[in-house]
Amino acid sequence: MQYILFDEPGIRTAMLPFTFTRPVAHIRIGIWTITEKWQNWLGSPVSHLTEAYLQTKFPQQTADDNVYINGAICPTDALVTAIQQLANGEALLLADQTLVAVRTQQRLGAAPTAAGYVALTTTESPTVLRQLPDIFLQNGDQIRADFAKITAGRTSAPLTDPYTRVYGAENLFIEEGATIRAAVLNAEAGPIYIGRNATISEGTIMIGPFALCDNATVNWGGKMRNNTTVGPYCKVGGEVGNSVFFGYSNKGHDGFLGNSVVGEWCNLGANVNNSNLKNDYTNVKLHSYATGQLEDTGRLFCGLMMGDYTKAGISTMFNTGTVVGVNVNVFGAGFQPKHVPSFSWGGAAEGFSQYRLDKALQVVRETVSRRNMAFTEADEAILREIYSMHAK
Template sequence: MNYLLIEQADFRNQLKPFTFTRPIAEIRVGILTIREKWEKHLDGSLSHISTPTLSEKYPTKTEAQNILINSSVCPNPELVKAIQLGASLKKDGVLISAAATEEEIGFFDPKQKLEEAAEYDGDINLITQSWHIFQKNADEIRSDFELITAGRNTQHVNDPHTSVYGEKNIFIEEGASIKASILNAENGPIYIGKNAQIHEGAIIKGPFAMLDNSHVNMGAKIKGDSTIGPFCKVGGEVSNSVFFGYSSKGHDGFIGNSVVGEWCNLGADTNTSNLKNNYANVKLWDYAKGGFKDTGLQFCGLMMGDHSKCGINTMFNTGTVVGVSANIFGSGFPRNFIPSFAWGGAAGFSTFQVKKAFEVAQKVMERRDKTLDEVEQKILTEHFQESKLDRIWEKE
């Protein structure tokens, strides 16, 4: 059977700014992306049905018979077994999966499929809001840990100056290096990817995951429920936050209850507030609404889209949303919604023109032996055009 990951439009809007540059299923939550989770469970590759802007980078592969899976649904063993039987499933008004022929995919009617679907009585983890990425990260680390370490042998901590607690909950891949650190996995697992490095004086509490070739810098304090994607460098204090990959927070400063996309950089002593002084619920910018939305959360920090950067000593207010390819600098608190391709800070913004954004992105990606190819440039160019309405200074 051919499996495809299909998106629900309202969920896609709610997951911006991260879905400006990727399908929903390419979001990392836990150790793996949602797509990687499904591929591990189903033992095969999956493709996406996403927006036209992303179709060249993420092509759709169909066959005569297909099972469509909602991209916002994280798999578990019981759900996977039910889907493999080929039945259409729903949960609390959300379509989980549906069978479709190749011809039907072009005329797919979610409402009709929802009416036909059987109610699934098991539990599911849905990623439908941007804050769900950090909110459900601990559960997904535990789930992914069991999935990818089952039946495998871990490398061991050989450094005599590293203290380990809850050793049975720690899995270390080949090539990883850990020196003079503290690893505490008593409250949740710790996963260390291939060639990852934990430097001297770092303190890490599980649940925690760091992917291949990433670094936790000297003296870092990782409080748990956090994920550091591949090729990241992270230091300072981190709590319940997710770095998708290829991003850096190399110096001191606090980030909590936050999500950072790819190719981002947080300058030295950047701090995020994750709690309002009056302890009220945090509101986040809602792209579909064009205004702020109550998250229902008391703790919520920074949502930063791909390729965005901030200078030293940047102070982000509680519940700040930063779009794609923004550059924030200067003293004071910048506004808590910063549109894509914004250049500036508390004193005001101008437009970071797309050609300049390409120049920076190319230099940053070359440091990881990657290139900003024509497909990536096309995605950013189309987003630059569609995000003009958010940059209010361009209307003046």
């Protein structure tokens, strides 16, 4: 049996700019990406059915028995059981008719629908990503779910630093190789997970639910609020709350980031700040790639959505509900526009021009090589395709 996570087209569009560079299931929410969650719940590898230009990096693996699973849905034990009990030709749906999974002998070339399958309905109500704010809105609950899965039957590495104070120690789990110095960790209201070889520097205050993933760092004096995930190899400082960093991104200095999502390979310069609440307490509107307009999120709190490979200069200010695309270089005085398209260069005061592709790729190569990682031909092909989508 092969498990394939598919991109539901409407959700995939709603999750832009993050799904420009990855399948929906490679979004990080909680401690793991959705892909990692399914692999661990199923106890089996998974592959992806995604956009054609992403398929080289994220290939689909099929056999004579295939289960296609909606990559926007986070697993639960009951949901996994129901999926594994599907017979060939059956589909599993949520009560609202959202397609969860289908089982088929065919290799599909596009996301499935329930048409042509025997439809079964589950009473489960799993976490489903439907719009960008869901990533941070559901992050605390997903930290709890992943924490329970990761720590089941395991013992935390010991906390050896005598100058660190822990509240709710039963909700703290430390992986081997992690370093913690003179910090205050409060896990009374939710778990704190410290990944392998992660670093919590002196003076850090951290409130759970919180996930600091493998090889990630919180710099000196960091104020880490609850419901936050700092992905692998990220370096963060200042004040961060109810936000998700996917991985390999930096916000190393002072400045506030709240109710926000930052992709991979991003850098936020010193004193970068975002607003996450409007002064008139009305709902935040967010750029929609489906309509090309600002759409009401139905939420009072919503900050910055930043696509992969984007960099913000020192003291850059982002307004409530700002969406910045892939491979943007943004800087300068004043609040930036509510939407900055991919491959833009400039700022609100200076104006924007199109980022030269050769220069953009050069900067990406330098960024990735600093972490001793390879920028592959598949990665470059993806960025070239995104550039062609936005070329003027």
